[in-house]
Amino acid sequence: HADALLAAGGSGVANQGLTGCDGVTTGAVADTVVAPYNVVPELDHTVAAVIVEPVAANMGLVAPAPGFLEGLRAACDSVGALLVFDEVITGFRLGRGGAAGYFGVVPDLWCFGKVIGGGLPVGAFGGRADVMANLAPLGDVYQAGTLSGNPLAMAAGRATLELLDDAAHERLTATATRLGDGLVAAFADAGLAAMLPRVGPLLGVFFGDMTPGDFDEASVLARNGVYPKVFHALLARGVAFAPGAYEVLFPSLAHTDDVVDETIGIAAEAAAEVVGDLL
Known part of the structure; x- marks a missing residue:
């Protein structure tokens, strides 16, 4: 999770009636546009990325309307923005290929969690080689964590994914x-x-x-x-x-x-x- 980027949210935030942005800097909120689900937004070259749950699962379950994910892919391509799929819930649940495989729409970056830890805390992200090459040691963007690659979580996650045929x-x-x-x-x-x-x-x-x-x-x-x-x-x-x-x-x-x-x-x-x- 990157709660410093949170401008609004569903799930527990909505259940408790919270704003979702208290404690988040004004600049971070201002840099984030919250767009309605199932509507392809009009983008311009000031937009760096569109982040979406391919199947919305933090507002109850709301399925993507026909053409919505395809429309996001095309809109991002038209302005050079990255399409990011939050597959923390859909990843390895909709199928071995997650939502990308299920719907046939490939993002530039993925976020994963939950299932890949086999019940233990874990998070992961990945994507296109040219985008990931910006991370150290290949690139200048440093990313690390105290529990990154935790061996117990990795073993549990691997065992789970091997069973999910x-x-x-x-x-x-x-x-x-x-x-x-x-x-x-x-x-x-x-x-x-x-x-x-x-x-x-x-x-x-x-x-x-x-x-x-x-x-x-x-x-x-x-x-x-x-x-x-x-x-x-x-x-x-x-x-x-x-x-x-x-x-x-x-x-x-x-x-x-x-x-x-x-x-x-x-x-x-x-x-x-x-x-x-x-x-």
């Missing part, structure tokens, strides 16, 4: 599909309006009758007060969803069909309770 990714997607379809039916049967967008093994949960396409639309649904009620009704029954409405669900290889089906059944009970309280 194509069959594992297919199973993850099948599990997310089973869970998403089951939750849609459970909520509908209880009379609770819900939208559960899915991209590969990533699953979002919005309570309302529209699928959001950007942060503003997602925020309307996240603030309607339904998600916390469902969360606590589920938690009381032994099911822990993401604690905030701006998060997403990550089914894992440990979630069997039996576990998924049990979760769906409990969700039906929780939804019925919530609907009863809302009436």
